[in-house]
Amino acid sequence: MNKMMRVALVNVSATVLYIALVASFMYYGSEVKIGKNNTLLVPIAMLLLFTFSAALTGFLVFGRAALMYFDGKKKDAIALLGYTLSLLSIITVVAILALVIFTK
Secondary structure, eight states: OOHHHHHHHHHHHHHHHHHHHHHHHHHHHTTTTTTOSOOTHHHHHHHHHHHHHHHHHHIIIIIHHHHHHHTTOHHHHHHHHHHHHHHHHHHHHHHHHHHHHHTO
């Protein structure tokens, strides 16, 4: 496995782990009675979480590739982005297939 593939695998693993943690928080949050009261803090917290998530996942997916691109390593940057998006799309398809298969 070459260096670009390892970097892509680490970035995608961190992205998937973060998504799983946020999804678990949202799924089990209702059992802990988070946000049950009508308060302005609930939509504020959700929008803050959304904004943070977009920034973090954007950094994990595009960050190193963008730095490499601006450092003049354009071919390596495109390769890294390609590996990252390919791995992320494979994991997404597997997750959707698991959802379809196991929810019958």
